[in-house]
Amino acid sequence: MSSVVSAKNLNLTFDTGDGQVQALSCVTLDVARGEFVSFIGPSGCGKTTFLRCVAALETPTSGTLSVNGMSADEARRARAYGYVFQAAGLYPWRTIGRNVSLPLEIMGYPREEQRRRVKDVLQLVDLAAFEGKYPWQLSGGMQQRASIARALAFDADLLLMDEPFGALDEIVRDHLNEQLLSLWARTEKTCLFVTHSIPEAVYLSTKIVVMSPRPGRITDIIDSPLPRERPLDIRDTAEFIEIAHRVREGLRAGHSHD
């Protein structure tokens, strides 16, 4: 298996008003092609910062980071990844279809190709009927699905998601998690997923990275033994509960340092 994301001894220090904050400390991690990796930890543990480093939205202070065998910034310019933010961030003046085609326009895809891809990708997130609708006509969960479609529209095989369902309620979230898994199975993308929720992390991931703050670091990496095929009620099985327990232990251990 080839490595899509490979980080070795990554450090990142922010200069803030009252001194330096070490957002990432000695982060070493390999993500293989086709994996679904969740990052979980309390605020300030560096999970979002790490994702932003992979996206070349932040620059590490030291250490090496390669994405698709390139530097993170080269990978960004090669459009190696799609990024889903916490808020959908759809343009209110564009229809859902035109929102999804935004990256395609910027990357200079031909018109016909844009139209085809928008159709395909909206089908993929179950929004085919909403192509001509405006964002305000959609619920929050549908808007977030549209933003995932936007990240899938171009051929990036890496999907970076920063708490994409954090602002949604539990029921919508469960539904979207289920859809995300089937999407992942069909598209065979590599996913990096930041979350606050233990059940979400365990349910989605093939690998769970537990992090803790001050300094932001990895405290545990758990390879999930759960099968790839996961119905929602897998969350009641003993295996699932055991992994969730280990994640919780990892989070607690991280906290005992301060």
Added chain:
Amino acid sequence: MSGAPNIAAPGAGIGRRGRLWVRAALLPVLTVVAALLLLWYAGAVWMNAQWTRDQAARAGTEVTLPLLLQDTLSQERPLLPAPHQVAAELYDTVIAKAVTSKRSLVYHAWITLSATLLGFAIGTALGILLAVGIVHNRAMDMSVLPWAIASQTIPILALAPMIIVVMNSVGVQGLLPKAVISAYLSFFPVVVGMVSGLRAPDAMQMDLLKTYGASRSQVFWRLRLPSSLPYLFASLKVGIAAALVGAIVGELPTGAVRGLGARLLSGSYYGQTVQIWAALLMAAVCAAVLVGVVGLLQKVVLGRMGFGR
């Protein structure tokens, strides 16, 4: 279709809502207008009374209350003309005169309006260009806005004659100098509003476009410009009112014979207070219409773009 009214039809229910609106909004508005008119009449009697008394004293006659009321509200050159005198003057100069006549207020208003609109167009274009420069160029960001602010602290009444004289000396006369003064007043709110507007997209929106590897011009046309429109329209409302003030002020120092400013000036030369008030009211109506048109445009454009939903 059956005889029953279709309550789901487009426009259904508007009639009732319309009547409710009339009852809810018209009554307070009319009350305020009536109170203002009453105050105006009282003010006219009070301010013009001295002249009536002086005349009576000179003629050796007694001033009775009915006589006082009658005289103060019908003087030819009152300190404060009564509302009906201004209304009569407006009727005479707006409706009774052909619009091509030099005595028609519509003709004068159009002279001022054309300078206003040209100045507003120049000022808006200049304001947008400066804002684009400020947002994209660090040197302009540091240098332009202080000068723009400084430009607005100079009293326009002091600057207007200089602009007219300088432009006249290079052979530019008529509409353009007035439009320049209009533009001078109207570009400022547009710069300030557009700088905020072009900077309105948050960090997440900017990051998203960065992940696509978007160029600066792509960011500008696809994100910054559309995001700035609510700010632009708010500025345009201020700007167009300022442009009208600029056009009128531009007519004052030149001894212009045409335009609302010229009417104000000649009215004050000859003590024609009724004419001054009529011109002032006309200017107010023009301002209201201009701001109203921009407001309507704002509503339509922003509504279509899905802002504020």
